[in-house]
Amino acid sequence: MFLSVMKMISDIKYWFRSLFKVWVNEYKLVGKDLGVMLFFFALPLMYPIVYTLIYNPEVVENVAMVVVDNSRTTESRELVRMINASQYTEVVDYAIDLNEARNMMKERKCYGILVIPEDYARRLGRNEQAVLPIYCDMSLMLRYRSIMFAMTDISLQLGSDIRTEDINESPVAFMSDAVGSTVETDAFFEGDTSQGFASFIMPGVIILIIQQSLILGVLMLNGGACERRRRNGGYDPLTIEAPTSARLIGRAICLMTIYIPMSIYVLHYIPMMFELPHIGSMIDYLALMLPMLLASIFLADIMQPLVTERESSMLVWVFSSVLFLFVSGLTWPRYAMNDFWLTISSLVPSSWGVQGFLAIDVNGCKLGDIPTIYLMLWALTVAYFIIAVIVDRRCRLRDIRRYSKPRYQER
Template identity: 65%
Template sequence: MSSIVDNIKNWWRTLFRTWINEYCLVFSDLGVLLFFLALPLAYPVTYTLIYNPELVEKVPMAIVDNSRTAESRELARMVDADQYTEVSGYAVDLGEARRWMKERKVYGILVIPEDYAKKIGRKEQAVLPLYCDMSLLLRYRSVLFAMTDIQLQLGADIRTNTINNSPAAFVSSAMGNTVDTESFFLGDVTQGFASFIMIGLVILILQQSLILGILMLGGGSRERRRKNNGVDPEAVKGPVSASLLGEAFCYVTIYMPLTVYILHYVPLMFSLPHYGEAVDYLLFMLPMLFASVFMGQMLRPLVVERESSFLVFVFTSVIFLFLSGLTWPRYAMSPVWFVLGSLVPATWGMQGFIGINSNEATLGDVSTPYMMLWVLAAAYYILAVIITRQANSYDLRHYKVPSVP
C-alpha cells in the first residue's frame, strides 16, 4: 500500500517539477522563444496588413467597342465608374486586347458587339462577351460582381424607359423587378478577404508555432542525449506520463495570453468579425491547445536535431491548411482526406472558432468540434506516452557507451 502511495506522490512530484523545469528550458532558449512568442505576436498582424484593404478594387479592364454608339459609350462609363473595375483602354480589336492581357496590363476584356444598340432598340436580348483572367480568383470575383451589377442596372433602366414610353407610364413608379433578392453576408459583412481567411488562419498559426517550438525543444533534448549516453541531464527523471503532462501545462499556460491577444485583440485592431463571447472561445481553445501540444510531443521523436524541426513545420503547414476546410470545403473532400483532416486539431479549431467568433455561436452550438478536440487530446497524449517511452529506451541503447573490459 505504501508503494502505491509513493508512486502516486512521485508521479505528482514529477509533474510539477517538470512543469517548472520546462519554464526554465523555454525561457533560456532564444530559438524557442522566437517561435513561442515572436511568431504568434507578429504573424497575425503581418498577414492582416498584407490582406488590407480587404477587397480587390479597380481591376483594369479593356473595352472592345465594335458598336461605337451612345449606348456602348454609356456601358463603358458604367464599367469605369464601378467600385470593382476601371477601363484601362479601348482596344481596336479582340487580338489587341488579348495582347494587353498577356502583358498583364488588363485582367478582363469586355467586347461590345456591333448590333448592341440595335438589339436594345428592338427590345431584343444583347449578349456581351466577357473574357476574365482566372489566374487569381479574387480578380475574377471583382470583375464578375461588377458586370453582374451593371447587367442588373441596365436591365432595370431599359424596363423603366419602356414603361415610361408606354400608355401604362402612370404605373411605372410601382413597377420594379419581378423577383428581387436581398443578401445578408453573415460572418463577413464586408465580404473582405482578411475577414474570411484570417479568422481561420490564426488558429493554424497557434497550432504550428506551438508544434514548432516543441519540436525544437525535442531536438535540443535529443542532442543532449547523444552527448550523455542517452540521458538528458536537463530533464526531470520520473514517469513519462507525468513529464509529458507537466510540459503540456507549461506550454498551455504560456500560450493562453497569446491566445487572448490573437483571438481577441487582433480582430479588434483590424475591425475583423468579432461577435462571440470571450468566455466561449477561450474555453473552446483549451482542448485545442492541449491537442496541439500532445500532437507535437507525439511527433517529437522524429526530430534528431533542432534544425530538423523546420522540415516538419514546413512539410505539415501547407497540408494542414488544405485539410482544414478553409480553402476547400471538407464535405467536398474524398473520405480519405476527410479522415486525415479530422486528425488535425486546427481543423476542428477553425470550425469551432469561426462559428463562435463570426456567427455568434455558443460553446454548446459547437459541441461537436469541442468534443472532437478533447478526443484528439486524449488520443495524442496516449500515443505520445507510448512513443516517448520507446524513443527514450532506444536512445539509452543506441547512445550508451560500451563498457571497457
C-alpha cells in the same frame, strides 16, 4: 493490504511532485532557448499583424480591363462609363479586336476583356437580350471576383433602367401595374459583411498560426533534448526524471500557461485591432482552445521521432504548414473532400479549431451549438496523449540503447 495502499499513496505523491518539478523545469528550458522563445512569443505576436496588413485593403479594387467596342454607339459608351465608375474595375484602354486585347492580357496590362457586340444598341432598342462576352484572367480568383461583381451590378442596373424607361414612356396609365416590379434580392453576408478577403481568411489563419507556432516550439524542445541525449550517453541532464505521463502533462501545463495569454491576444485583440468579424464570447472560444492546444502539444510529442536535432523542426514546419492549411477547410470545404483527405483533416486539431472558432467568433454560435467539434477535440487530446506516452518511452529507450555504446562513451 495496508502496505499496498500506502505504496499507492506514495506513488501518487511522487507523480504529482514529479509533475510540479517538470512544470517548473520547462519554464527554464523555454527561457534558455532563443529559438523556442521566437516560436512561442515572436511568431504569434507578429505573424497575425503582418498577415492582416498584407491582406488590407480587403477588397481588390480597380481591376484593369480592356474594352473591344464593336458597337461604337451612345449605349456602348454609357456601358463603358458605368464600368469605369465601379469601385471594382477600371477601363485602361480600348482594343481594335479580341486578339489585340488578348495580347494586352498576356502582357499583364489588363486582367479582363469586355467585348461589346456590333448589335448591342440595336438589341436594346428592340427590347431583346444583349449578350456581353467577358474574358477573365483566372490566375487570381480575387480579380475574377471583382470583375464579376462589377459586371453583375452593372447588368442589373442596366436592366432596371431600361425597364423603368419603358414603363415611363408607355401611354397606358396602368402599365406599371401590369408589368409589375423587378424582383430584388437583399443579400446579407453573415460573418463577413464587408466581403473582404482578410475578414474571410484571417479568423481561420490565426488558429493555424497558434497551432504551428506551438508545434514548432515543442519540436525544437524535443530536438534539443535529443541532441543532449546524443552527447550524454542517451540521457538528458536537463530533463527531470519522472514518469512519462507526468513529464508530458507537466510540459503541457507549462505551455498552456504561456499560450492561453497568447491566444487571448491573437483571438481577441487582433480582430479588434483590424476590425475583423468578432461577435463571439471569449469564454466560449477560450474553452474551445483548451483541447485544441492540448491536442497540438501531444501531436508534436508524437512527431518527435522525426526530429533528431533542433533544426529538423523547420523541415517538419515546411512540410506540414501547407498540408494543415489545405485540410483546414479554408481553401476547400471539408464536406467536399474525399474520404481520405477528410480523415486526414479530422486528425489535425486545427481543422476542428478553425471550424469551431469561425462558428463562435464569426457567426455568433455558443459552445453548446457545436458539440461535435468540441468532443472531437477532446477525443484527439486523449488519443494523442496515449500515443505520445508510448512514443516518448520508445524514443528514450532507443536513445539509451543507441548512444550508450562504448564508442560513444569513449568520445
